[in-house]
Amino acid sequence: MSPDRFHVTMTFEAHGPAIEGTWESGPAAALKFQSFVGSHGSVDGVEIVLWSEAGGEREQLRTWTKERGLEIHRES
Helix, strand or coil: CCCCEEEEEEECCCCCCEEEEEECCHHHHHHHHHHHHHHHCCCCCCEEEEEEEECCEEEEEEEEECCCEEEECCCC
């Protein structure tokens, strides 16, 4: 099933507050992911995740943390 929308989440600590945005365009969501990495990616404890969603089910595509760097779970 093809994704029908994309999400970017940024948390500042495990199970803490988050910022989230939703886009219908994968490239637009990927740009926001990169923007968050550029502006907050060097902060301890921050986790930034790019998700795809199809039929109400989310799948992680990419994750960034200062400690682990970029992890690619699946290509978008």
